[in-house]
Amino acid sequence: MAIRTAIIGFGTGGRVFHAPLIASDPRFEIVAIVTRDPGRASAAAEYASAEVIADPERVLSRNDLDLVVITSPNETHAALARRAIAARIPVVVDKPLGVSSAEARALVDEAEAAGVPLTVFQNRRWDGDFLTLRRQIDDGVLGEVHQFDSAFEWWAPQLTDRWKDTAIPEAGGGILFDLGPHLIDQALQLFGDVVEVHAELDRRRLGARSDDDSFLSLTHESGVRSRLWMSATAPANRPRFRVVGSQAVFTSHGLDPQEPQSIAGRRPLDPGFGVHDDGRTATIAGPHGEHDVPLLAGEHRAFYRVLGGALIGDGALPVNSLDAVRGLEIIETALGR
Structure with a gap:
């Protein structure tokens, strides 16, 4: 049934x-x-x-x-x-x-x-770039991770009448409540619990009632430092992930493609769903050079x-x-x- x-x-x-x-x-x-x-x-x-x-x-x-x-x-x-x-x-x-x-x-x-x-x-546990990063960490490619930089940003400089723009933080408004659950969850999944939190929460847009440009620094029990950026007012974006280990640095750019693909009418069982159409890759860089790493397909349907x-x-x-x-x-x- x-x-x-x-x-x-x-x-x-x-x-x-x-x-x-x-x-x-x-x-x-x-x-x-x-x-x-x-x-x-x-x-x-x-x-x-x-x-x-x-x-x-x-x-x-x-x-x-x-x-x-x-x-x-x-x-x-x-x-x-x-x-x-x-x-x-x-x-x-x-x-x-x-x-x-x-x-x-x-x-x-x-x-x-x-x-x-x-x-x-x-669902962001099943983003393709996150799955790729997790595999690199689990395989020891980066060595001991020291810093995890994660950014989820876009350019929407004008407020709208959507509840996400009009709600106050006490009602779950603001970009920290919108994107923070994703970025924090990814950091906790990779590096364990947090013992210290530093925050910078700003309102950049005229009339904003809640934060729309925010930064968190998390110190994990493991000693890893996670630095999380989330913004609706970024004219250009940081790398989606930049992860510094004792042996190498992992870098990826751009958001997972599943959301824009779905908006465009593509569906999870369609060929190529969850894969960047431009064939982009992540990079691993270290003292001996740099090489590309294919991004795994995202799979929110998991x-x-x-x-x-x-x-x-x-x-x-x-x-x-x-x-x-x-x-x-x-x-x-x-x-x-």
């Missing part, structure tokens, strides 16, 4: 990420999509088996669901997830899990007490492949929700809470 899935929210998260990924796995069936936006409702017609609904309560009161995916504005995540847990429906929550670590931890506790699977969509197995009792969930709680604790430290 198919895993009958409802998606709450059909903005970038639902339309560009979750729906195409879920539809690419034959074990899942999208049976409901929640959106109030008429244009997004029209886009949902791509998924013929899905009923398009305006009210999330109509979905959460159904008794025929095997999974709910929550990808609505950040401040709604916890309340909707709590409702799904109460209905005994396994739930995927887009990052961040909540707008505070206390809120997120309470969700984790409720899900555990109810025996309901709860996981968080940390999240749902692992989740599908977990929901039928075959393996663990793709992301431990406590990882997301730890990420929120680091964000709160950066915000001075």
